[in-house]
Amino acid sequence: YQRRVHGDMSKSSEEATTPLLQPLLLPNEQSSNYMEQPDAPKEFPGENGETGENSTAKIMSFDKVLSQIGFGWYQLKVYLTIGLEFLTDGGEGLVLSFLLTILENEWKINDVDEKTLGSSVYFGMFVGSLFGGMAADYFGRRKVVIFSALILFLSALASASATSLIILIVWRTVFGMMTGIFSPLCYTVLTENTPVDNRGRYQILVGLFYSVGQLIVCLIAYLTLDNLSTGNWRMLLVWSSIPGLIAFLSSIFLLDETARYDLISGNHERAFKTLNNMHEANHKSPLPLTDDDKQALVAWANETVKVDSNASSVSWTKLFSSGRWKVTIGVWMAWFTTSFVYFGILFILPLTLKELHEGGDENKNDLFQIFLATVSEVPSPLFAAFIVESRLGRKNSLAVMYLICGISGILATFEFVFSFVFWASICKLTMNVTFNLLYQYTSEVYTTKIRATGLGLASSFGRIGSILMPWVLLYVFKIQIFAPFAVFSALCLIVTISTFLLPVETRGKELDMLI
Numbered sequence: 001y002q003r004r005v006h007g008d009m010s011k012s013s014e015e016a017t018t019p020l021l022q023p024l025l026l027p028n029e030q031s032s033n034y035m036e037q038p039d040a041p042k043e044f045p046g047e048n049g050e051t052g053e054n055s056t057a058k059i060m061s062f063d064k065v066l067s068q069i070g071f072g073w074y075q076l077k078v079y080l081t082i083g084l085e086f087l088t089d090g091g092e093g094l095v096l097s098f099l100l101t102i103l104e105n106e107w108k109i110n111d112v113d114e115k116t117l118g119s120s121v122y123f124g125m126f127v128g129s130l131f132g133g134m135a136a137d138y139f140g141r142r143k144v145v146i147f148s149a150l151i152l153f154l155s156a157l158a159s160a161s162a163t164s165l166i167i168l169i170v171w172r173t174v175f176g177m178m179t180g181i182f183s184p185l186c187y188t189v190l191t192e193n194t195p196v197d198n199r200g201r202y203q204i205l206v207g208l209f210y211s212v213g214q215l216i217v218c219l220i221a222y223l224t225l226d227n228l229s230t231g232n233w234r235m236l237l238v239w240s241s242i243p244g245l246i247a248f249l250s251s252i253f254l255l256d257e258t259a260r261y262d263l264i265s266g267n268h269e270r271a272f273k274t275l276n277n278m279h280e281a282n283h284k285s286p287l288p289l290t291d292d293d294k295q296a297l298v299a300w301a302n303e304t305v306k307v308d309s310n311a312s313s314v315s316w317t318k319l320f321s322s323g324r325w326k327v328t329i330g331v332w333m334a335w336f337t338t339s340f341v342y343f344g345i346l347f348i349l350p351l352t353l354k355e356l357h358e359g360g361d362e363n364k365n366d367l368f369q370i371f372l373a374t375v376s377e378v379p380s381p382l383f384a385a386f387i388v389e390s391r392l393g394r395k396n397s398l399a400v401m402y403l404i405c406g407i408s409g410i411l412a413t414f415e416f417v418f419s420f421v422f423w424a425s426i427c428k429l430t431m432n433v434t435f436n437l438l439y440q441y442t443s444e445v446y447t448t449k450i451r452a453t454g455l456g457l458a459s460s461f462g463r464i465g466s467i468l469m470p471w472v473l474l475y476v477f478k479i480q481i482f483a484p485f486a487v488f489s490a491l492c493l494i495v496t497i498s499t500f501l502l503p504v505e506t507r508g509k510e511l512d513m514l515i
Contacts, residue, residue: 059303060296062260063196065275065289071198072282078193079202081254082186083209084247085149089179090213091240092156093343094374096121096172097350098221098236101228103165113165115470118347120169122339122466124176125183129463132181133188133456137449140265141189142257145182149251152178153244160237180463184439184455191443191451192258200388200440200507207381207436211374213243218371228354228366263301264449268294305449318450319457328454330502331442334398335462337495338438341405341488342431344469348477348484349373349424355481356420369421376425380432387433393507394441398434399499402492405430409489413482420482427488444506 100118103109109117128148136144155175162168190203220239225231259278262271272294279287319328353366387397405427412423439455446454476483 058292058296059300060293061300062263062297065293065297066193066260066278067195067197069195069275069278069287070282071195071202072278074278074281075193075198075202077254077281078189079206081247081250082190083206084243084250085145085182085186086206086209087213087216088152088156088241088244088247089183090210091217091243092175092179092213093346094214094217094370095237095240097346097370098217098225098228099168099233100347101350101354102225102231102233105229106233107165109165111474115474117165117169117172118470119467120173121176121179122343122463122469124173124178125180126176126460126463126467128177128180129184129456129460130180131456132185133452133454133459135181136185136188136452136456140257141185141192141261141452142251142255144185145189145255146248146251148178148182148185149244149248152182153241153248156237156241156244160234160241180459181456184442184459185452187439187443188452188455189255189258192260199444200394201385203440203443204384204388204436205381207384207432208378211378211380211432214374215371215378216240216243218367218374222367222371225367228350263297264305266301268298268301271297304447319446319454324446326503327445328458330498331438331445331458332461333495333498334402334434334438335442335458336465337402337491338431338434338465339462340465340469341427341491342435343466344473344484344488345424345428345431347470348473349428351477352420352424352481352484373421373425373428377429377432380429381436384433384436388437388440389507393505394437394444395499395502395505398437398441399496401430401434401437402496402499405434406489406492406496409485409492412485413489415482424485427485441506445504 096118100114103117104114132144132148152175155171155178159168159171159175162171186206187203190206191199194202217236217240220236221231224236224239225233256274256277257267257270259271259274262268262274272289275289276287279285318324350366350370353369384397387400388394390397392400408423408426408430412420412427415423442455442458443451472487473484476487
């Protein structure tokens with residue numbers, strides 16, 4: 001293979017037609033060791049149920065082909081496109097925090113209005129996550145990404161022209177729906193385009209775009225707002241929507257449908273074309289894929305589909321089938337807590353700073369404090385990339401992050417040794433790491449046929465935590481301004497235990513061969 005890639009023409013034409021890979025057989029479904037590879041070829045029945053020499057179907061794993069293609073320019077193009085989506089998501093998530101404190105002063109909104117506006121975005125995320133995964137499994141990844149990116153940009157721009165709270169709530173709900181659709185879907189796209197050896201660290205590094213998006217909005221806020229109470233919030237919304245337009249255009253021109261999805265869905269020729277494009281982009285030469293290799297890949301796809309009973313339809317009930325229900329419950333608990341805590345910190349931090357009067361209403365010190373808290377979060381994807389392939393693995397790394405956040409939440413509540421902002425920054429950093437790890441784990445643990453559905457519904461359940469968050473936090477905030485961090489701590493400590501008990505570790509494992 002290496003000689004063919006680098007163009008060694010001294011070999012005979014017969015050798016040049018050697019299959020790209022020796023056939024790799026999928027394990028028997030009843031095997032207790034999912035990663036065990038048989039030594040001898042396995043026979044699968046033909047279309048009419050016959051067995052024998054003429055009906056033997058050799059299986060070539062898609063991940064083995066993807067590993068031979070490697071990580072290169074093609075994947076960088078995909079990562080850039082998806083990164084722009086996350087940059088938009090990260091920036092707009094912080095915009096809501098600034099809006100609440102300004103509209104409280106400019107439109108004189110009350111507590112119920114604040115809770116409703118705060119919940120509207122996350123309710124939209126809930127709806128989008130609920131149906132986005134199933135839409136992507138049905139219509140394809142690329143179409144849904146392009147659609148969500150377009151509506152995301154338009155709704156963000158339209159929010160700037162809102163003349164009443166009701167109109168603003170409507171547009172922010174639409175924006176939340178699009179975010180709920182593409183956020184889990186983007187990780188599905190990355191998972192299906194990244195070789196297994198690169199999947200952990202490289203996918204997590206895309207989280208840098210999310211943090212950079214928040215930093216960009218902080219800088220825009222510093223230029224457009226006077227402080228947390230006054231300023232040109234409409235210009236803040238307009239400038240913050242620009243990355244969404246760039247993300248939409250890049251998804252049209254740079255993003256292909258994933259070859260893995262096309263194989264599973266029966267679009268074999270388009271899948272082979274995409275694989276060839278990958279190889280040409282990475283190695284400047286066509287993919288040496290023979291007809292036998294193609295048949296073996298098709299056999300892999302057919303056998304993968306058979307793993308899920310009634311796989312022609314996409315159903316959430318498969319997430320609770322035998323062998324999956326423990327993972328699904330544990331993952332949903334983790335998503336609920338991570339969404340509640342992370343977005344809760346974004347939501348409550350400006351309100352807390354305003355209440356503490358750390359900068360007063362006459363300067364921009366509060367904005368600078370938020371900027372510092374955001375800067376401290378930037379290294380989190382790098383840290384996540386470091387620990388994701390460590391001996392801890394995915395799920396144990398998640399549990400450690402929940403434990404650190406739980407302890408930091410207690411210390412923030414009592415302002416132990418350091419200031420409240422310091423401990424809040426630690427909580428925010430650990431939850432950002434957790435989000436990166438959680439997207440990684442969830443996108444790996446389910447099979448291709450239900451991956452987008454599994455990730456979408458898990459994210460959707462997490463959004464329930466985001467919806468409830470403003471109502472819970474503002475209630476306890478009225479009792480004691482640091483009380484929200486006690487709530488964060490309690491949730492994280494509970495989920496630390498449930499995450500440790502997850503039955504599946506995905507580090508270094510091939511997709512579609514776990515549960």
